[in-house]
Amino acid sequence: MVDKIGKNKDNHGRLLVKCPDRPGIVAALSNFLFEHHSNIIESSQYSSNPENGTFFIRIEFHTENLQENRLKMEEDFKELATRFSMNYRFTYDNDRKRTAIFVSKEPHCLMELLWEWQNGDLDTDIVVVISNHENARGMVESFGIPFHYIPANKEIRKQVETEQIRLMKEYHVDLLVLARYMQILTPEFVRHFPNQIINIHHSFLPAFIGAHPYERAYDRGVKLIGATSHYVTNDLDEGPIIEQDIERVDHRDHVHDLKKIGRKVERRVLTKAVRWHLEDRIIVEENKTIVFH
Amino acid sequence: MVDKIGKNKDNHGRLLVKCPDRPGIVAALSNFLFEHHSNIIESSQYSSNPENGTFFIRIEFHTENLQENRLKMEEDFKELATRFSMNYRFTYDNDRKRTAIFVSKEPHCLMELLWEWQNGDLDTDIVVVISNHENARGMVESFGIPFHYIPANKEIRKQVETEQIRLMKEYHVDLLVLARYMQILTPEFVRHFPNQIINIHHSFLPAFIGAHPYERAYDRGVKLIGATSHYVTNDLDEGPIIEQDIERVDHRDHVHDLKKIGRKVERRVLTKAVRWHLEDRIIVEENKTIVFH
Amino acid sequence: MVDKIGKNKDNHGRLLVKCPDRPGIVAALSNFLFEHHSNIIESSQYSSNPENGTFFIRIEFHTENLQENRLKMEEDFKELATRFSMNYRFTYDNDRKRTAIFVSKEPHCLMELLWEWQNGDLDTDIVVVISNHENARGMVESFGIPFHYIPANKEIRKQVETEQIRLMKEYHVDLLVLARYMQILTPEFVRHFPNQIINIHHSFLPAFIGAHPYERAYDRGVKLIGATSHYVTNDLDEGPIIEQDIERVDHRDHVHDLKKIGRKVERRVLTKAVRWHLEDRIIVEENKTIVFH
Amino acid sequence: MVDKIGKNKDNHGRLLVKCPDRPGIVAALSNFLFEHHSNIIESSQYSSNPENGTFFIRIEFHTENLQENRLKMEEDFKELATRFSMNYRFTYDNDRKRTAIFVSKEPHCLMELLWEWQNGDLDTDIVVVISNHENARGMVESFGIPFHYIPANKEIRKQVETEQIRLMKEYHVDLLVLARYMQILTPEFVRHFPNQIINIHHSFLPAFIGAHPYERAYDRGVKLIGATSHYVTNDLDEGPIIEQDIERVDHRDHVHDLKKIGRKVERRVLTKAVRWHLEDRIIVEENKTIVFH
Known part of the structure; x- marks a missing residue:
């Protein structure tokens, strides 16, 4: 090869x-x-x-x-x-890492990953996509990747995660990418995958930790919006940061414009973080990352 | 003319x-x-x-x-x-605004303003510089600008501000620029100058509000550092944002590197905000700015 | 609506x-x-x-x-x-412009346009895609868009363009986007579509006009690579520039890395130019554009 | 120390x-x-x-x-x-390099270098500034640096360069920075200082090689302007590129705006190149540089 x-x-x-x-x-x-x-x-x-x-x-x-x-x-x-x-x-190089992707409704990060992967720019096997919505099924399956629909909400979190962990094991997953997966993962789940889960948060952390960052960025009147990819730890949005980037906005941009502009930043920030992880360029040290570009 | x-x-x-x-x-x-x-x-x-x-x-x-x-x-x-x-x-255009600058120890933002002003890029009269340190006196006076040293600390804040306000009036100041002035201004002081005080905060607000933003950015392991210029209101670092920008950093950058890199961002962000204010490009609306570039 | x-x-x-x-x-x-x-x-x-x-x-x-x-x-x-x-x-707004896309082998710009269009971010009807290669057919047709394969080379240029113009008319095309279409268009063809053809050139014009810009950028040892979208005129790569952007590279990037990095710049530069055209934000004045953002 | x-x-x-x-x-x-x-x-x-x-x-x-x-x-x-x-x-580290600066009328690059040097960000001794204009004398001497005025034009180039080379030797210069020095240096001069002369060119090379790059950028209607620092070789603007950067402009920017915006880019690009040279981060290989950041 x-x-x-x-x-x-x-x-x-x-x-x-x-x-x-x-x-x-x-x-x-x-x-x-x-x-x-x-x-x-x-x-x-x-x-x-x-x-x-x-x-x-x-x-x-x-x-x-x-x-x-x-x-x-x-x-x-x-x-x-x-x-x-x-x-x-x-x-x-010969032992390609096996990647799973979790996604909710918004497909843009998933799409970018699949596309880069198809171009040969992500050196991994994407072995499974799991979603709490059905809408990405067609696209995912058109790439020949198994798609699992697992409905999710607070009440059934425990059984959902049990099923997710079962699938992670079945597919021998090395890396789990949360490509705008909007459900919270419990510490039990996270403990199974130390420094193996990469999330994209749609703000420039530590600004706008938590829910609705674009709405809050709009309310604060910021002039730049950002995105942050990080490893997932037990503390929400507090894990080691891998990559961040921003895009300029102005007073004319309403929340839905921020979301639209933000999608582009999220796509490129998450893809970079995933690529660096796959190429073993990241070392986690306490709550920071050393990234050897 | x-x-x-x-x-x-x-x-x-x-x-x-x-x-x-x-x-x-x-x-x-x-x-x-x-x-x-x-x-x-x-x-x-x-x-x-x-x-x-x-x-x-x-x-x-x-x-x-x-x-x-x-x-x-x-x-x-x-x-x-x-x-x-x-x-x-x-x-x-004929009524040039009269600008005062407050500065503490670090002179880089003051320097950039004086320089841009000397180049003809800031359409204003810089009428006075006030500092709680003596070290900028020589440079300021070499530009032919009066320099006033007013020592400042928590205990004497009230009398310091009384003297500052007296000078603001004596010099008929229209705009006050806080070019890394590290003392807190009281609501009484701020009330005298609504939407007339521009501050530079050395972080990408609302991340790292308050003291020691570079130290905290270092501790959090961010991959970008920023600066924010904003109008000063009674709420610390919460006033309407005028301009923000960032610079990339990495794991090799210690706090003193962040400060050095940050100085460049602070200089350009503050200068832009001041220029836009002088050209009447900014309208404050509630806690946001509309900036007509 | x-x-x-x-x-x-x-x-x-x-x-x-x-x-x-x-x-x-x-x-x-x-x-x-x-x-x-x-x-x-x-x-x-x-x-x-x-x-x-x-x-x-x-x-x-x-x-x-x-x-x-x-x-x-x-x-x-x-x-x-x-x-x-x-x-x-x-x-x-009600008269949506009708867009045709020409593409050769590399699909990344086409993909980005289709994707943005599907997201509702390009307010147009994409009515036809024409290519001198068959490889994009599946993807294009999966979006429900007619795909026409017209082989092209120097020898048959005249008859190729006759067929292309016929299709442009049949589909009532208002805007033609060259999404990395690597064939030269004759002045006769261009004359049919004044200020209606947008091209993406894979360099920061006017650097590296003509063929193989990434190879030449590599040979010159530049530290930034760029992309330029412009209206097509009779003079190769000399038409009015709509948008440009760059990405940083370094000595470790070989030609194939420049191409990979460049694809991301090309995608975003072309998409912006097309969006602005569709929103009637561009006025061409002599050999320049006025773009009202 | x-x-x-x-x-x-x-x-x-x-x-x-x-x-x-x-x-x-x-x-x-x-x-x-x-x-x-x-x-x-x-x-x-x-x-x-x-x-x-x-x-x-x-x-x-x-x-x-x-x-x-x-x-x-x-x-x-x-x-x-x-x-x-x-x-x-x-x-x-103990053998600080000895730097000379040549400048013509525009002082912004000289100023930035002196300033960074005074801040301790350039690890060198600036031993002499030579100019074909008198206007920077006051500023340079206020930093305690010797200033030599040597008038220059085509007719007297040979004797000018003889005097310049004499001063280079007298001051034991290791690095010569052309901080917007607008006279051409002859191959004889350049031969004395292989990979020891750093120039700032006010365009994104190889676009706008030669004179009046901002005027030509304006005429071409580019959307970004740039600056390039490079080692000086016998071929005008063809030497190994060390660093480049750009700034966004638009149709409202006339030539004098481009110059004003460009000054900021020139300042930061030249300063970076000089710092990297002083820290021995640059290796020249044929007509390219390897820069170890």
């Missing part, structure tokens, strides 16, 4: 590492990769503080016969990881 | 009107101006709601021998204003 | 005027509309030069029983138009 | 490397630094092509007692550099 610019995806991998900062980490990692016949393609690092801080690195590498060697490489890595107290993960 | 593009400023004026919307307003206004030998140069209008809303218009006009005729024109206008229940004001 | 914010579209119209500037135009127009029981909803004007220039105005108005009265209104207007040497046109 | 975030500048250095790409470079470099008691603070790399391309890396490091050890470190590095055919340079 060969991608657009001619790299053999079979031999590509990524290594993400987080550990206490101290001299010699980069040397140790690059020696390790060199000794395992791996060439570093791209590398980004960040240190929260030169003294006594935390060190983060993302390395993209190319290894001859990676598929045969990856198990041994991971096994060998354990010693180094222990030595430096590393929190780490290896991922491989 | 002739400005850069050759218009005689003596003959230029502006008319701002707000009134209940109903048919015939534009016709009445344009007839009035035509009959008073005035040519409409630029006109912008806005109606909050086609039915039963409020109508706003800003007209720039050119009148032969305006200086001789303006009193009669204003006198004649009263009948029309009464007929349509208009709230209005005439202003003239 | 009632639109989203409750206005009756039957009674809405627009008047665009261009004439030599002189005192009294606004008064004459607003009197005319007032006497014809029309209320001005929105009005924007521009004068190329206060003395001896050209005057442009766009007025949106609401008229009771517009459908019965429009013929008489247009008839009555002729006297005024003659008096001021006006070039003008009336348009009505 | 301690900078704002508490790092001891005496012990900070940077290493920039360019060499043929092959496995093991990062390992070799990081081992070298580790063995020389240096901790990597920040590292960015780029490979023009994973197979057979060129490899670039910028490393910021911290070394205990760097001042005593740097000579030995540089000496030791030669072996490694030879082994990998590296083109490289070490720089040290």
Whole structure:
């Protein structure tokens, strides 16, 4: 399998590492990769503080016969990881992440994701779309993706989530994208998917946390509206921010104009966040993200 | 006196009107101006709601021998204003507004204003700068502008404001710009200058209202930082927003980086707001602004 | 028929005027509309030069029983138009413009237009899509829009254009959008549709006129890539510019990345230009556009 | 000497490397630094092509007692550099670059540089300002910087440049910034300062190469105007681009408005380019730049 610019995806991998900062980490990692016949393609690092801080690195590498060697490489890595107290993960281009999308009535974010995915710009398998409305079924199924309708409301939340979790497991989902899914998820649900749920909130957080952000932006008379993609935690709209963007508005824009303009921002902000997650460009550290562009 | 593009400023004026919307307003206004030998140069209008809303218009006009005729024109206008229940004001290029600037320690917004003013981009007389620190004196006086040092803190707020108000009157100030003035103004002070005080807040309001917005932006892990210029009302950071803008930041930016990046946004956001105010482009309506660019 | 914010579209119209500037135009127009029981909803004007220039105005108005009265209104207007040497046109919300789209292989601009149209954000009937490739047929027909495949190349250009013009007439097309149609149109073709053909060029014109702009942007090492929508004239990529926008790139972006990033810019720039055209917000003056936002 | 975030500048250095790409470079470099008691603070790399391309890396490091050890470190590095055919340079925070600025009549770019420098945002010594006009003398000297007036025109170019080069040497200049210096420099002059002269061109290159870009932007009716900072080579406006940015304009903006708006873009684009150069973030490769932000 060969991608657009001619790299053999079979031999590509990524290594993400987080550990206490101290001299010699980069040397140790690059020696390790060199000794395992791996060439570093791209590398980004960040240190929260030169003294006594935390060190983060993302390395993209190319290894001859990676598929045969990856198990041994991971096994060998354990010693180094222990030595430096590393929190780490290896991922491989060949193991495409499996993505589920939850959506309510408004389809624009779902559409943008499907479209980017069809263009080859999202390196994932979209394995299922779940909605509490029927209206997106036709479109989703036209892409060959299974669509599940699960009605939702406060009263039946527990049984809804049980069914949703069952489907997540059935489809072996790695990433759940809330593409304007307007139901609240319980802490029980969220606990199943730590740093695996990405939401789009239709405001520039922390402004307008909660419901009806466009209405409140209109009432406040702001001159810019925004959107924020973030990982979902137990605290509503308080999870680690991945990406934000804004668009200019003025006094002539009523609430329905803000919504229309906002849809464009939401589409591009959510898509970026999902792409970066899929490419393992994001490390969550406490309530923030480190994004290696 | 002739400005850069050759218009005689003596003959230029502006008319701002707000009134209940109903048919015939534009016709009445344009007839009035035509009959008073005035040519409409630029006109912008806005109606909050086609039915039963409020109508706003800003007209720039050119009148032969305006200086001789303006009193009669204003006198004649009263009948029309009464007929349509208009709230209005005439202003003239020749009557330059008189601006005071309050500043604390950080001089970047003050500098930008002085610079734009020196370039001829702010059509005003900057008549006085008042600060609770001495450090800007040299720079301000090098522009030939009087500088007053008035120490300020909570305990002496009342007497400080008394002195400030005295100076505002002595200098016949029309507009007061808070160019990073870090003292709170009391409702008594604000009451003297309704819609005449412009502040720059160093966040994208309503996010991070109050003190230390950059520190809080850093703690929240936002991906954009902003600045907001607004008219000052009694409610801290709640006044009508005039302009907002943002700049992108990332995980590598510590608080002092946010401040440095933020300075650039603050400078341009405040300067725009001040320019629009000086050009009578802003109408305040309840807690919002209508800005006719 | 009632639109989203409750206005009756039957009674809405627009008047665009261009004439030599002189005192009294606004008064004459607003009197005319007032006497014809029309209320001005929105009005924007521009004068190329206060003395001896050209005057442009766009007025949106609401008229009771517009459908019965429009013929008489247009008839009555002729006297005024003659008096001021006006070039003008009336348009009505009820007369939706009929749009054709030409596309070649890359479907992203077509998709965005269809999508915005389906959302109700483009007030037009998309009556036909014509392509020199078959690949968009399924998608277009799924929207219920006729799709015509007309193979194209230099050798058969004349007969291709004859067939295209025949279809334009058959479908009563008012606006032709070139949504990444990669064939050159002859002056004969263009002459049939003055200021009625909107193209998207994948560069920030006048940089990279002609073929392969992304390749040339890559070779020059630019830090921003752009897109330009413009009316098509006989001179390749030289027509009046309607809208432009850019996106940031860096040294890591190869040509295929520029293309991917550029697609997003192209989509939004073309859609804006088409929307403004459909809302009669654009007046072409010599080789420039006046766009009343 | 301690900078704002508490790092001891005496012990900070940077290493920039360019060499043929092959496995093991990062390992070799990081081992070298580790063995020389240096901790990597920040590292960015780029490979023009994973197979057979060129490899670039910028490393910021911290070394205990760097001042005593740097000579030995540089000496030791030669072996490694030879082994990998590296083109490289070490720089040290302690060796501040010495900057000269050339300016003609318009002072805005000069002002912005002086200001940023005074704020501590440009880590350099500005050692001299040279102008073919006298008007900036007062301002420059108020910053304590020597100002030299050298009249310039085509006829006396040779003797002017001789004098300029003499001053460059006298002041030991490392970087020459053309802050809107409107005289052409000869190839002889440019040859003395390879990749050491940064110019600001007042257009979005390659649009509007050469003279009067704002006038030509106005004539073309563009909707965005831009500015470009680039290294100066023998070919006018063709040197490697460092940074570009744009600002939106519309049909109401005459040439003098474009110039006014453009000044703001020029200021920020030039300042960014100069900062990145001073921080050794730029590597020139053929006619492009790699900028490690």
